[in-house]
Amino acid sequence: MAGAGLKGARERRVRTGGIELCVAELGDADRPTVLLVHGYPDSKEVWSEVAVRLAEEFHVVLYDVRGHGRSTAPAPLRGGFTLEKLTDDFLAVADAVSPDRPVHLVGHDWGSVQSWEFVTVPRTEGRIASFTSLSGPSLDHFGHWIKSRMARPTPRRIGQLLGQGAKSWYVYLLQTPVLPELAWRGPLGKRWPKLLERVEKVPAGDYPTPSLPQDAATGAWLYRDNVRARLSRPRPDAFAHVPVQLITPTGDAFLSERLYDDLGTWVPELTRRTLPAKHWVPRTRPDQLSAWIGDFVRTHEEPATRAPRPVAEAAVRSGVRPEYAERFGGQLVLVTGAASGIGRATAFAFAEAGARVVAVDRDAEGAARTAEMARLIGAPEAWGEAVDVSDEQAMEKLAATVAAEYGIVDVLVNNAGIGLTGSFLETTSEEWKRVLDVNLWGVIHGCRIFGAQMAARGQGGHIVNTASAAAFQPSRALPAYNTSKAAVLMLSECLRAELAGRSIGVSAICPGIVNTNITATTRFAGVSDTAEEKRRQRKASRLYGLRNYPPEKVADAILGAVLHDRAVVPVTPEARGVHALSRLAPGALRALARWQPPA
Template identity: 80%
Template structure:
C-alpha cells in the first residue's frame, strides 16, 4: 500500500533514519500524523488525502516501523525521550519556521502527549488531536488517585481498565511477542482487524507488519512501567487539545479521560460510536474534525470548534440524515443536530425547503450540510439517494426517518388510493430508509442509530384515523423488530411518538369522505387546535437527540402521548372507550 502522490524524504535522528511522506502544499499549515502500534504510516492512507487539499500533510514511520530503520540495540531504543528527538527532527525538516499541528492514534497519541507536555517542544506544536492513546503520565496519576481513595466506583474503573489492558502484560514478556508476530499472529492480524474491528479489507496492514510489531513491543517495555510508577507532576499541555474517544474501544476505557481538564487548559472533547482503529474505519469523520480544529486554531479561535448544542460531544462531526427536513419536526431535528456540530443531510420532496434547512443548518453550527430532494415512497429514488450519500458524504451515523403525511376519515370513507398513499409515505418510506441506510451501517460494522417517527396514534386507537394509525403502528412494530435484530451490531433503533405538535402536517392532511370545501375547513380547524396546544417541534427534536444518546426504544414525547402510552399498557379498555368518541371537527 502506498500513499498516492506522496513525496518521500529521509530524516536522520538519534542513529536511525526515518521515512517521511508529504502531501499537499508546503506553504499551508503543517499537520503531522503519528501512527500507533502495530501500525505504520499507511494507517493514515485514507485520512491524509482528505486533509491534503487544505494542509501540508506529513506522515512518518516511527523508528523500527515501516521503512524507517530500527535502533541498535532495540532495548532502550524506544524511550519517549528518543521518540521526541525523532518528532523534533521531522518537524524541523518539514516546517522549520512554523509550529505544526500534531495528530496521534494509539501509541502515536501516547508519544504525542509527551511532545505536547514537555518544555523542549513548547512553541513547536500549534495543536494536538489525540485518539485512542492516553498520556502515560496522566494514566499514572489516574491510577494513583484511585488507589489512594478506593471507592467502589473507582475500584471498578481500575479493574475495568486492567482487564482491557491484558495485551500490555503479554507484551512485557520476553521473546514470546516477537515469536507470535513473526509467526501465526502476523499472518492472521489483517483478518482479525477485518472481523473484530470491522476495518475494511483494503490491503492494510503493509507487509512490514510482523517486523513492525516485533520492534514495537519495545515501546511498551521501555516506557510503560517507568512512567506509571513515577508519572511526571508537570505534564500540562502547552497547546490546545482535541480529544477523540471511540466509545467502542476494546483497549481503553472512556473513564481514563475523566480528569483530563486538570492537565489541559484548552480541551475539546469528541466521542465517536466506533471501535479502536478509527483511522481505517472512520477516515472521513476524522478528517472533518481535524480540519475544523486546525482551521479554528490557525484562526486564533480554538474554542470556536465547540458546538453549542447540548450533545455536541456526542454528535459533533457525525453524519446525520433527516427525511422530511423541510419543515416541522424534521426541520427542527436537523437544526438540533446542526447545533450539536453534526454534518447534516436534509432530505425533503420540496427542493427549496430542503435547501433552506441545509443553509440554516450551516449557519447554526453544522460544519457541512447538504440538501437532497427525494420522495421517500419512491424505492428507486431512495436507492439512488443512499448510493449518492455513501459515495459523496459517507456512511450515515444517525438516520431519522421522519417524513410523513396525515390522513383522517372513517374506514369506509378511506379509499384504496388513500390507503396506498399513506402507507407508501408513512410506512414504506421508513422501510426504504431502514433497509438502505441501515444496511450501510451494518456493513460498516461501527454501529449507528435509526430513529423512526411514529405517533401516539400508533398505540391510541381512534375512529377518525384508521389508516394513519395503522401506518404508525406498523412503524412502531417495525422499529421494535429492527431494534432486536440490530442490537448485536451496535445499531440502536428508536420509535419517537409525538402527540399534538404544532407543525404544518394538520394544514396539509387529507380528510377522506368530504368535499374540497369541507376538507379545507377541517384543515384550518385542526391547525387552529394544534396551534392552541402550541407544543413546539423543537421539543420533539430534543427528545430525538436525547433518545439516541440514551439508546431508548419507544419515546412518547408530549404529556398526552405519555399518558396514552401508559393507558395502553395498564388500562387499555379505557383507551378503547375514548377511541369511540367523535373527533371535534
C-alpha cells in the same frame, strides 16, 4: 516513492539520533501543517484515508515511527524507543516540514501515547498549535489514575482498575522476552490482516503494509522501554501546554472510557468527542475523523491564516449542550421530511451540535434551504437531496449516492410522513396505500437500506423513526394514520432487538400535537369538495397553533434519544399521558376512541 495508500505524496528522509525517518507530505506546504503519528503495530499508511481528505485543505505530514515501515531502527533496540528519543524524532520532523510555524498534532494508539509526551514537556512549547488524541492515553496520566484509585480503593474504583487491567492483557504479553517477536514473525503476523477485518471491521485493501510482522516485532520495545517506568513513576508536571481534542471510541476493546475521567486536571483547554466505533478508527471512520480534525485545526489556527467560518457558527455553538457537541460533532446525519416541521428542526439541532447533515425531502427547494441554513448555524457540511421515501428504487439510489459522496450515515432519522383523517369505511384503498407507502414503507425503506450500510460497516450507528402518540391511541377518526404509526412503533421495537448485537440503536419518537404544517396537507377521507377540505385543514391548523408545541422540542427529544439510546420516547405531555394509559388503563383509551370529533 510514497508508501502504499499514499499515492502522490512527496517523500523525504529526516536524520535524527543515528536513525533515518521516512516522512511523507501531501497538500500545499504553505497551508497549516497537520502532523499524523501512527500507533502500534502500524506504519504511517494507517492514516492514508484521513490524510487524503485533510490534504484538500491542509499541509499533511506523516512519518514512520523509528523501527516501523521505511524508517530505520535504533541499535541496540533496548533503550532506543524511550519517550525522550521519540520526542527528539518529532521535533526533527516538525523542524524539517514546518520550521516557521507550529504544527497541529494528531496521534492514534501509541502515536497518541507519545504525542502526549510531546504536548506536556517544556522543550516542545511553541512548536505545537493543537493536539487531537485518539485511543492512546498519556502514560503519566495513566500512572496517576492508577495511584489515585489505589490510594482510595472504593468498590467503584477497584472495578475500574480491574476493568482496565483486563483490557490491557496484551501489554503484559509484550513485556515478555522473545515471545512477541516469535508470534509476530510467525503465525500472528500472517493472520493479523484477517483478524482486523473480522474483529474490527477494518476494510481490506492496502492496509496493513507488508512490513507489519517486522514492525510489530520491533515495536514491542515501545512498551518495554516506557510502560513500567512511567506507570510506576509518573511525571507530576504532565500538564498540556496546547488545546487538546480527545476522541474516544466507545467500542474500544483496549481502553476504558474511565481512563479519561481526570483528564480535565491535566488539560486546561479540553474538547471531548465520543464516537460509536472500535479501536482502529483511522481506517474505519476516516470521514468522521477528518471532519473533527479539520474543525479543530481551523479553530486553533493563528487568526491570520485561519480559514473563514460562518459568522453565526461561534454564537450558535456556544449555546449547544456540551454532551450533544461531544457526541454528534462531525457525524453524518440524514433526516427525511427535512423541508419543514420536525424534520427541519431536527436537521438544525444536529447542525448546531456540529454534525454533517443530509436534508432529504420530496420538496427539492425546501431540502436545499434546510441544508443552506444548517451550514450557517454550525454544520461543517450539509447537503439537500430530493427523494420520495415511498419509492424504493429512489431510496436505493439515494443511499448509494450518500455513501459514495458523503460517507456512511451515523444517524438516520426517518421522519417523513403525511396525514389522513376519516372513518375506515370512507377511506379508499388508494388512500390507505398512500398513507402506508409514506408513513410505513418510507420507514421500512430507510431502515433496510441505510441500516444495512451501517451493519456492513460494523461500527454501530442509530436509527430514529418518527411514530406518534397515535401509535398507542385508537381512534375512529384516524384508522389509517394510527395504523401506520402503530406499525412504525412495532417495527422499531423489532429492529431494536435485531440490531442490538451490531451496536446499532433504534428509537421510536412519539410526538403528540405539535405545531407543524402536517395539518395543512392532511387529506380528509370521504370529503370530495376541495373547499370543504381546505376549511377543515385551516381548522386543524388553528387548533395545532393554539396548542403551539414547537417542533424544536421534538428535535431535542430526538437528540436525547440517540445520546441515551432510548427505545420509545413520548414527547409532549399528552403523548406521555396516552402512553401511560395504554399500559395502565387501555379500556379508557378504547372508550375515548369512540369519540367523534366535530367536522
